[in-house]
Amino acid sequence: MSKKNVLLINTDGPEHRVALVENGSLAELYIERKLNGSNVGNIYKGRIVRVMPGMQAAFVDIGMEKAAFLYITDVVGGRVPNKIRLYLDSESDVDGELDDDEELLDLTEEDEELFNMPRIEDLLSPGQDILVQVAKDPLGTKGSRVTGYVTLPGRHIVFMPYVDHIGISRKIEDEEERTRLKDIVEELKQNLNGGFIVRTVSEGQSNQKLKNDMEYLSLLWKTILDKYNSMAPPCLIYSELDLVIRCVRDLMNNDIDSCYVDSRNYFNRVQEFVGTFMPKYLDRIKLYEGEIPIFDSWDLEPQIDQALTQKVWLKSGGYLVIERTEALTTIDVNSGSYVGNRSLEDTITQINMEAAREIPLQLRLRNIGGLVVIDFIDMQGEDNKQKVMQIFSEELAQDRARHMVLPISEFGLMQMTRQRTRESLISAMTRPCSYCRGRGYIKSIESICIEIIRNLIRRSGKAGITGMRVNCNLEVADYLTHAYQEWLTEIENRFGIIVNLHALETMHAEDYEISEERSSSVQ
Numbered sequence: 001m002s003k004k005n006v007l008l009i010n011t012d013g014p015e016h017r018v019a020l021v022e023n024g025s026l027a028e029l030y031i032e033r034k035l036n037g038s039n040v041g042n043i044y045k046g047r048i049v050r051v052m053p054g055m056q057a058a059f060v061d062i063g064m065e066k067a068a069f070l071y072i073t074d075v076v077g078g079r080v081p082n083k084i085r086l087y088l089d090s091e092s093d094v095d096g097e098l099d100d101d102e103e104l105l106d107l108t109e110e111d112e113e114l115f116n117m118p119r120i121e122d123l124l125s126p127g128q129d130i131l132v133q134v135a136k137d138p139l140g141t142k143g144s145r146v147t148g149y150v151t152l153p154g155r156h157i158v159f160m161p162y163v164d165h166i167g168i169s170r171k172i173e174d175e176e177e178r179t180r181l182k183d184i185v186e187e188l189k190q191n192l193n194g195g196f197i198v199r200t201v202s203e204g205q206s207n208q209k210l211k212n213d214m215e216y217l218s219l220l221w222k223t224i225l226d227k228y229n230s231m232a233p234p235c236l237i238y239s240e241l242d243l244v245i246r247c248v249r250d251l252m253n254n255d256i257d258s259c260y261v262d263s264r265n266y267f268n269r270v271q272e273f274v275g276t277f278m279p280k281y282l283d284r285i286k287l288y289e290g291e292i293p294i295f296d297s298w299d300l301e302p303q304i305d306q307a308l309t310q311k312v313w314l315k316s317g318g319y320l321v322i323e324r325t326e327a328l329t330t331i332d333v334n335s336g337s338y339v340g341n342r343s344l345e346d347t348i349t350q351i352n353m354e355a356a357r358e359i360p361l362q363l364r365l366r367n368i369g370g371l372v373v374i375d376f377i378d379m380q381g382e383d384n385k386q387k388v389m390q391i392f393s394e395e396l397a398q399d400r401a402r403h404m405v406l407p408i409s410e411f412g413l414m415q416m417t418r419q420r421t422r423e424s425l426i427s428a429m430t431r432p433c434s435y436c437r438g439r440g441y442i443k444s445i446e447s448i449c450i451e452i453i454r455n456l457i458r459r460s461g462k463a464g465i466t467g468m469r470v471n472c473n474l475e476v477a478d479y480l481t482h483a484y485q486e487w488l489t490e491i492e493n494r495f496g497i498i499v500n501l502h503a504l505e506t507m508h509a510e511d512y513e514i515s516e517e518r519s520s521s522v523q
Contacts, residue, residue: 041240369420
């Protein structure tokens, strides 16, 4: 396959995966599983069920099992506190930069004077229609928490239709840059109603990128209002973008040569989205129709498995050992079998330079966040340390996550911090190992089940196959039966076969065997 930069979108299975492939190698991987989906960010046309003056709150029917809860401070026209709280699920953003899953926008005293303090019974009444956005998912016996103060996050900008204010993320500390960004937004918003927050990722970005985001979000808001005016409550009128569309929105740029989608349904969705909001990239969206699974075409499955291991081999014969602790991640650089051809210092420097190229890629691929300590092999020459630092900085420049790096110390240690953008790959795909009492990891039951389903899809289309037998761990078989029965049925219907599960208590949780059953007439 091509060695160009591509986006690969895999939706044929119970999880959606998006891979960013750079020069033939997996650079970033995004995963979304639908069993426990969140409604945070979704916008509904609801209907007031009950108003409670004593609590200054109301219950809103948004079409869910339990009515949603709306506080007076979240009612448009009610008093807004001195901070407008933007509920933005950091996992819902490809490059979320929010602390504790939310961001606060400070208002000045002048802004606060714009808001009065009416009572909720003066603003709402039973039977009244209302537009609300889910701020928190249901918890226990409680329904969703909703707000009337809608926020629409884009790549660089957050749009607030009901607040006439410009805010700059507090994580952008350079005052000159803050002023530059605010001036840009003030100029661009002259023809747009509402307020805007400039997100951390906007630091150093051009006017055009901010303008594109602002225009896209304004158009999105107009579409939401049109649906609100034409649909009957209770109903969902806007669903927070799923992983596939978010990745296309945030990752598709001039450096991406092609974007391949492996299902007609999502291909049509991506085409519609790109055609509306990013038309110059429309010809790069392609339907993958290969006979083998899309990730297999680019040989990504072994790379994903490798990204879950502690040891990463370097081409020279050296290797990295990546270990996660509760407080930090450590990366140890080792010489391995590499002996070099010149002096010891030259050999060590060559290994460290190779490690300096590989480590930033591993940080992106594994999505390692927080404090990272890298133990390079000790070098004596300051010039050599600078060479390694230069290479590391150049490679790290490809990373969209914010980071800070300290120079290599006299002990050969480099300390850095990397923004936590989403769950790490280890956290998403593994669980604490019951076999080793939590001292290590094995693949999670869900990951193993999905792998089995993917292998069944891969192998079931062969001629003459009448059934597939799966021998697996008892816990895996139970999870397949209860959580993924619809996919087993889908495979049986799609390929006209029977899938038989056989649970073996003695089989390791990660091990399974798939055998093909054929008709007697086919040898």
